[in-house]
Amino acid sequence: MRAPAYQPTLVHPYREHLRQRRTDVPAVPVTTLLAEIKTLGYRGSMNLLVRYLNQGRADTDRPPISPRRLTGLILSHSDNLTDQQHKLRDELTAACPEMIELSDAVSRFATLLKPRNGNETRLAEWITTVRSFNLPYLHAFPRGLDKDHAAVTAGMTLPYSNGPTEGHVNRLKMLKRQMYGRANLDLLRKRVLLAT
Secondary structure, rough: OOOOOOOOEEEEEEEHHHHHHHOOOOOOOOOHHHHHHHHOOOOOOOOOOOOOOHHOOOOOOOOOOOOOHHHHHHOOOHHHOHHHHHHHHHHHHHHHHHHHHHHHHHHHHHHHOOOOOHHHHHHHHHHHHHHHHHHHHHHHHHHHHHOHHHHHHHHHHHHOHHHHHHHHHHHHHHHHOOOOOOHHHHHHHHHHHHHO
């Protein structure tokens, strides 16, 4: 969800007063708030105040962040984030102990993705650490790594990759999909040879 961009209204100058009152007494009636801000000089209607409060405009300055954006901040490498993104990520993860553990686990796993010697022991330590966390939604990932432990270990320790092969296979499938129902294998062969 994107935070809506609101234009200032007649209620806006009394925002801090409304925020303070709603923090002190969360169940304060709107009629009481209307009477209070009228004494401060408010000239608008009750409907405008109710709409302002229902939209949550008196509650916070920060627009809501989507789960996708937070996930992107956690999964991004620290060097690729701006100072503002660093601050936002640290602030959001510090608000919840589980988020601190999750962010730490993700960043430590990201270091394992660059193949080098010793990654096999680091992976075993990472799996043990993640299993000790109280993050049940994360426990399925180490179980999946254990099911194909040899391949995961090879991918994290050996410098070889089948990435280029997978790229060519993906390109061939795309060409085949583009020609669906139009021609036979001879035309597909010619398109593949001419595309390289």
